[in-house]
Amino acid sequence: MHRTGNRFSVNAMSAISTKGRMHFTVFTESFDAKVMCRFLDRLVGHFAHKVHLVVDRHSAHRSKRVRAWLTDHKDEVELHFLPSYAPELNPDELVNADLKRSLPHTHRxxxxxxxxxxxxxxxxxxxxQxxxxxxxFGGRQVRYVTDE
Structure with a gap:
C-alpha cells in the first residue's frame, strides 16, 4: 500500500446515552477547555432538560474555563467525574475503539x-444506529442507569 509518509491526525469527542443517542464533534486543534466549552454549548442546544455528563479527569474537563462555563449553565449541564484511572468504566472508550476499527483499511x-x-x-x-x-454500555464493567 502506498503511503505519503506524512503524519496527520484529527481529534473527536462524543457524548453517548443509554438510549442510543450520540452527539459528536471532530476537530483538528488540541483538546483544551475552549474546545470543551464549544462542545458543551452545542450539546445543551439539543436538550430541553438538564444534561448529566460522565467524564474522565482530563485537564480540560477540570479547567477554570470549563468550571466557569458550568457555573453559568448549572441548570443545563452537570459533570460527573470517573475515578482517576478507569477506562473500563468509560463507554466512550468503546466508541474510540469502534472508530479505529471502522476506518477503511483499503484506502488510507x-x-x-x-x-x-x-x-x-x-x-x-x-x-x-x-x-x-x-x-x-453493555460491557461487564460499564453499568449506568438513566431516565434520559
Whole structure:
C-alpha cells in the first residue's frame, strides 16, 4: 500500500446515552477547555432538560474555563467525574475503539481533510444506529442507569 509518509491526525469527542443517542464533534486543534466549552454549548442546544455528563479527569474537563462555563449553565449541564484511572468504566472508550476499527483499511486518508471526513462519516453512521450506541454500555464493567 502506498503511503505519503506524512503524519496527520484529527481529534473527536462524543457524548453517548443509554438510549442510543450520540452527539459528536471532530476537530483538528488540541483538546483544551475552549474546545470543551464549544462542545458543551452545542450539546445543551439539543436538550430541553438538564444534561448529566460522565467524564474522565482530563485537564480540560477540570479547567477554570470549563468550571466557569458550568457555573453559568448549572441548570443545563452537570459533570460527573470517573475515578482517576478507569477506562473500563468509560463507554466512550468503546466508541474510540469502534472508530479505529471502522476506518477503511483499503484506502488510507491522504491528508487531514480526508481523515476528518472519514471520522465524521463514522459518527453520522453510528447516529443512525442507536442499537450499536446502546451496546457501548453493555460491557461487564460499564453499568449506568438513566431516565434520559
Amino acid at each position: 486518508a491522504r491528508n487531514q481533510a480526508e481523515l476528518a471526513a472519514e471520522t465524521r462519516r463514522f459518527f453520522h453512521r453510528r447516529q443512525r 442507536p442499537h450499536i450506541v446502546r451496546g457501548y
